[in-house]
Amino acid sequence: MKSLYKLSTLLFLFVSVTSCSDDDSSRDELTGSGMVKIEFDNSVAGDDLILGSSYTNSQAETLTINRLNYIVSNFRLTDTQGNVFTYPKEAGYFITSEETGNTEVVLMDVPAGRYTSMTFGIGVDQEKYLLGAEGQGDLLTEAESTEMMWSWQAGYKFLNFEGTFTSSTVPENTNFQIHMGSHGSSLDNYKETTLSLGTEALVSDKMTPIIHLVVNAGNILDGDNKISLTEQAVIMVSEEKSPKIAENTANMFSVDHVHNGDGSSH
Template identity: 35%
Template structure:
């Protein structure tokens, strides 16, 4: 009888140990991180030169200009793997302000680990958020990138001066989300050939973009300041939006490892 009692107790003990072992293994598996981060940096340039507010430049069309402001939205960021599967950043709205260095770099968090071969983002703000009224964070109207709930956000704001402009002033406030003057544009600047963004829990790749101001005034549409120096939506803004979608943003280099 005592033997049976001891055997039952021993069996129960062994079962308990086994259960704890499996539970511990299961907890260890769940504890393994499967998320990582990706850093994005935007450097504003004028051709081959770094953009400095207040400095004189010349466009590829021969127009002289000086900038006092450059802001733009980067939103709806998506990462794509070689098999075509995608991850989209939730609440994906970032406002880059040239005069605020901290806004030129931001981190995508909680990115599923994996090997990514493409990044897509929107220059501007999607139509849903354009009609959602006053919001917070990057979309806060206090950022001075919002017209009204009816006309929505300014997607890109460039201000400055030029002797070729009719009144000497450059005012390019590009926005509008309704046809035929929709200026929302999405782009996927290619990664350097052979580059794969390996997002891992223990390391965060970094992608360095260059945004070339000169591309605003050349591309599908030649912009001469004597003819166009002030636009706040409408057909003229569509021309500028088509220009910046055609090549304003490019990936300069990647820290992949």
């Protein structure tokens, strides 16, 4: 009986090790190409952002957020070997909107690999804009329908952050509007951010990673640069404050986790 028990134990261990080895091998052999899903989970100071809810910033201003839309673009993924995959520029502009619930970006036909960091832009770069209206593709139509453009001549809104606020010197339900964009080469507020993923994002014809980002909307006014709505409630074209808001916005993204799987679960 002891011999039979030992044999059964050895057989179980062999099957377990073989199973693990097969799983590791399947992950090592990343082939073909696949999708990368990026989820933008909008929040305020650690809490989920719920439109219509209120929070108080470091300026002792109480904000009720009614709109948070922003453009992300020009995605680049870097793998463990330092190779960089640049997503095709013509397909690389996305509008995320808390209003519509459209807060996921899907990158298609990404080469198989183990990716460790991601870079993307916030807004629309001058190179894209200078292609003219005919060179914008679907982005122009989508921007117009989601309040992400002033006019073709004035350009895109990279960020549309709106709501109401009050403070010790400002009446309740005073409107605020933060629209950040670029206004010619003299006021180019397009910014990029690079994030370490922490966990390798595994891409192949069988593996679809989901990169879950937390986006702290409170950072827009309350980042390294402190912006007081009491001082100025509508900021659209400001040589002083628009660049500071652009810097704050570029730093509002962080990686929460990466889920590697077939893309059907989080």
